[in-house]
Amino acid sequence: MAIDPGLRRLILPTLLPAFPGLSAPRWALDLVAEGLGGYVIFYYNIADPEQVGALTASLREARADVLLSLDEEGGDVTRLAHLAGSPYPGNAALGAVDDPGLTERIYRAIGLDLRASGFNLNLAPTVDVNTSDHNPTVGTRSFGTDPTRVSAQAAAAVTGLQSAGVAACAKHFPGHGATSTDSHLALPTVDAPLPLLRERDLAPFAAAIEAGTQSIMTAHIRVPELTGDLPATFSRAAMVDLLRGELGFTGVVISDALDMRGVAEIAGSTAKGAPRALLAGVDLLCLAGQCDRDLIEETIAEIAAAVRAGWLPTSRIEQAAQRVAELSRWTAKTGPDAGADAAGDGTGAGIGYPAARRAVRVEGSLTGLGSPLVVQIADAELNIAAGRVPWGLGPHINGTEQVQLAPPGESPERVRALAGTRPIVVVGRNLHRLPGAADLIEALAPTNPVVAVEMGWPTAWRPAGVRAFVTTFGASRANGWAAASALGLTGASAARVGVDAIR
Known part of the structure; x- marks a missing residue:
């Protein structure tokens, strides 16, 4: 009709x-x-x-x-x-x-x-x-x-x-x-x-x-x-x-x-x-x-x-x-109010990165990590609202080895072979509910210094035996830099994103 x-x-x-x-x-x-x-x-x-x-x-x-x-x-x-x-x-x-x-x-x-x-x-x-x-x-x-x-x-x-x-x-x-x-x-x-x-x-x-x-x-x-x-x-x-x-x-x-x-x-x-x-x-x-x-x-x-x-x-x-x-x-x-102290420049570097660094919480010690093996655990579920957007520490840790794993079924022995005697940094989103993630982290902790980095929703769960637990409260590019900065893996790049503004 x-x-x-x-x-x-x-x-x-x-x-x-x-x-x-x-x-x-x-x-x-x-x-x-x-x-x-x-x-x-x-x-x-x-x-x-x-x-x-x-x-x-x-x-x-x-x-x-x-x-x-x-x-x-x-x-x-x-x-x-x-x-x-x-x-x-x-x-x-x-x-x-x-x-x-x-x-x-x-x-x-x-x-x-x-x-x-x-x-x-x-x-x-x-x-x-x-x-x-x-x-x-x-x-x-x-x-x-x-x-x-x-x-x-x-x-x-x-x-x-x-x-x-x-x-x-x-x-x-x-x-x-x-x-x-x-x-x-x-x-x-x-x-x-x-x-x-x-x-x-x-x-x-x-x-x-x-x-x-x-x-x-x-x-x-x-x-x-x-x-x-x-x-x-x-x-x-x-x-x-x-x-x-x-x-x-x-x-x-x-x-x-x-x-x-x-x-x-x-x-x-x-x-x-x-x-x-x-x-x-x-x-x-x-x-x-x-x-x-x-x-x-x-x-x-x-x-x-x-x-x-x-x-x-x-x-x-x-x-x-x-x-x-x-x-x-x-x-x-309606146009932008005049005189405000934050200007969007499309990069967010001047305000977003320092803000993300302020949010990072560290439980335990991050000293002596040197050049660790970074293990990023793939998502078992996709937040449909977010879609597939790059995340993790990768863009911010030039020179540090990183591997991608997809538990369950990932062998701790294989990870140990990749790491040797180096510390291991395990990065994930919602580690508490990723199948196999907790078992993998806790299996690695007795033989290598292990740091867990939670980039998803924080909970009361903490893996046994880890040296430190780092919470970023998110997985944006800014959050990834903030985690890498807390771990001491960013090197000179920190200066480019206004790290002085963190204080």
Whole structure:
């Protein structure tokens, strides 16, 4: 059935899809000119600064106030720096430092990098309170486990980002930190009573709202006392009664990607989830990482069908479109505040590396390591939100031998043969849950001095017999340099990244 042109024009501003390729397809430009809300840019759209600048410029030529967004969290989740790793530490490291002023400067620098590349909306910061050591999707993206600390950091991040003229998006409401299931793959349940949810999970969102965040992203999680059997993205009790009514949020509510199984399987498809999210109170619909013109048109058709069927009021779409227009106006009129002390230069070296070094925690002794064998243990699981981004000590330890291993089944004898009498530095992310990692480390400790370097989410687990345990609170390029610096493996390169600023 043909869609009324007026209804189509009303629906378009509520859509935030993606497109393939390093340049915008003709259809993507046409949709912007027609009134599409904006796009999410992914790693596969970015090759280098010149290319991404040309890409965003082409979209702005189609319409100047189009929303151009991406997930640039710093730390493990980066799009601009996906080929080399982020030059900024992520939230876990910033939470460990516990200096809101530093967090504000880091996020301002990120915002200035984004602004220079043509972006006006950052789908960050993550403000989930990570209370599950086995959380497969949040982890080091969180500022920590303490709601008070996370709240202070969330407010600082929002303030810093928006001081650069880039709208912030606090995520994932009402809190994804207590899950052990990835909502990309299934619908997680947070079985928490509402008083606990308010005290633990909602406090950082309240702080972000108080700091003026322009947008908030939904979580595809089920909270039985709040949402019943529905994910929060489809729950009016969560999106309207709680977020709008109780917390007083007046900005734009953005859905997490509607192709994630946490909602797509419940709705029946990505497109069918769109009108359900709008009905619940979502304003801007992030469709999918892998998106094309057909999916966008299918989504428009599903929303129009819901209007014709009478269960999605036109007034709800008008309200959503108006909020998106207000966000677009905010980004158009807001520029970087003058006189701030952090400038984004695309490298992060002047601020990001020293900040990451401040986060490093060392238990035990690192003296006498000399030239060790560095063993990097490959991930047993992939954080889908982060994707495949280079990590580890490799770029920072020229002249130090490094090998890649993939337990379980890796022989300690083989590692000893490679190391000889040298100390061994074992580097991994989430060592506590990597199959075979703990056994390998503890098998090596009786014969060689062993240092374990944890670049994932820190837990109470410590391997027996090691000389030292180093925690970086993240695996960005900056975190890798910080670990190598703490181990004494960086040599003269430390001077190039402002190591004096650490003190």
